[in-house]
Amino acid sequence: MIPLLLGVSLLTFALMAMSPGNYFSALKQNPQISPETIARLQAQFHLDKPWYVQYFYWLENVCRGNFGYSMAYKIPATSLILSRLWNTFTISFVAMVIAWAIAIPLGIFAAVKRDSWIDRGSSLIAFVGLSISEIVLALLALWFAAVTGWFPIGGAASPLHDLMSPLQQFCDYGYHLILPALVLAASDVAGIMRQMRSNLLDTLHAEYITAARARGLGEGWVIYKHALRNAVNPLLTIFGYSLAGLLSGAFIVENIMAWPGLGRLTMEAFFAKDSYLVVDCVVMATALLVVGNFVADLLLAWSDPRIRLE
Numbered sequence: 001m002i003p004l005l006l007g008v009s010l011l012t013f014a015l016m017a018m019s020p021g022n023y024f025s026a027l028k029q030n031p032q033i034s035p036e037t038i039a040r041l042q043a044q045f046h047l048d049k050p051w052y053v054q055y056f057y058w059l060e061n062v063c064r065g066n067f068g069y070s071m072a073y074k075i076p077a078t079s080l081i082l083s084r085l086w087n088t089f090t091i092s093f094v095a096m097v098i099a100w101a102i103a104i105p106l107g108i109f110a111a112v113k114r115d116s117w118i119d120r121g122s123s124l125i126a127f128v129g130l131s132i133s134e135i136v137l138a139l140l141a142l143w144f145a146a147v148t149g150w151f152p153i154g155g156a157a158s159p160l161h162d163l164m165s166p167l168q169q170f171c172d173y174g175y176h177l178i179l180p181a182l183v184l185a186a187s188d189v190a191g192i193m194r195q196m197r198s199n200l201l202d203t204l205h206a207e208y209i210t211a212a213r214a215r216g217l218g219e220g221w222v223i224y225k226h227a228l229r230n231a232v233n234p235l236l237t238i239f240g241y242s243l244a245g246l247l248s249g250a251f252i253v254e255n256i257m258a259w260p261g262l263g264r265l266t267m268e269a270f271f272a273k274d275s276y277l278v279v280d281c282v283v284m285a286t287a288l289l290v291v292g293n294f295v296a297d298l299l300l301a302w303s304d305p306r307i308r309l310e
Contacts, residue, residue: 001290008286009279010055016275017051023071023273045071058276067280072272077280080265085284087156088254088261092246094177095184103189107196112223114201122193129190134183134249138256141183151179154258180257184249195235239296247285
């Protein structure tokens with residue numbers, strides 16, 4: 001995990017250094033700010049040094065738990081990122097729960113009722129989900145919210161959120177979360193459902209399933225006790241890839257639907273040329289992805305004793 005995070009941070013730093021200008025480039029056009037002040041601020045943030053020297057200053061601060069100072073927001077980057085990271089984690093987690101809760105039963109029913117109307121309907125849902133991009137789906141969701149008024153348009157809380165009771169704040173946050181989470185989950189449902197269907201169909205034709213049926217076991221017991229657990233194992237393997245797709249999709253959904261998460265913060269920091277904040281956001285998103293893959297490995301080891309390390 002550590003070499004991966006170091007590599008991502010170094011690459012992000014190099015790419016930001018290749019882009020023209022920095023945060024103080026626009027300030028130089030302001031006649032009210034003296035060149036001496038800008039030079040002093042650049043020296044304070046080490047922007048007067050080569051990018052690789054800046055990287056080692058940044059890395060030294062990160063090792064101390066300090067992610068630097070956001071020049072655009074004028075606050076410490078650590079508190080800013082943690083608040084946005086929680087929003088991104090929440091929308092990704094809720095979208096994953098929704099996607100798996102819908103896709104797994106659909107995949108099971110489609111495999112058990114192969115070539116039935118359930119199977120064909122599930123295939124139609126999968127093809128529609130794979131065909132519509134998250135950008136178009138997010139725009140359609142905003143249009144739907146604006147026309148019906150059933151959901152809020154953007155944001156994570158109402159203007160009076162701070163004046164509500166804790167229970168009302170929780171309900172208000174969940175109300176704003178529903179539509180972005182559904183949009184984010186829609187693209188994941190199709191892939192998981194098709195994978196579940198394919199895995200279960202392959203498992204149902206295995207020899208041990210035939211032997212279980214020959215012993216007179218009920219079909220439901222054969223499917224849910226013997227076939228389903230082995231069919232789920234490949235899905236646990238792609239759990240990390242699913243999380244990667246959700247995180248990349250969250251960056252799109254957050255910016256279109258004004259959800260105050262890490263993706264929206266990254267874009268705002270990038271356009272403001274707040275290079276340290278951009279690197280912090282990318283590293284945090286990578287850390288979330290790496291932890292997700294690690295959790296997938298743990299779940300796979302728990303589900304399948306054959307792959308556990310001695």
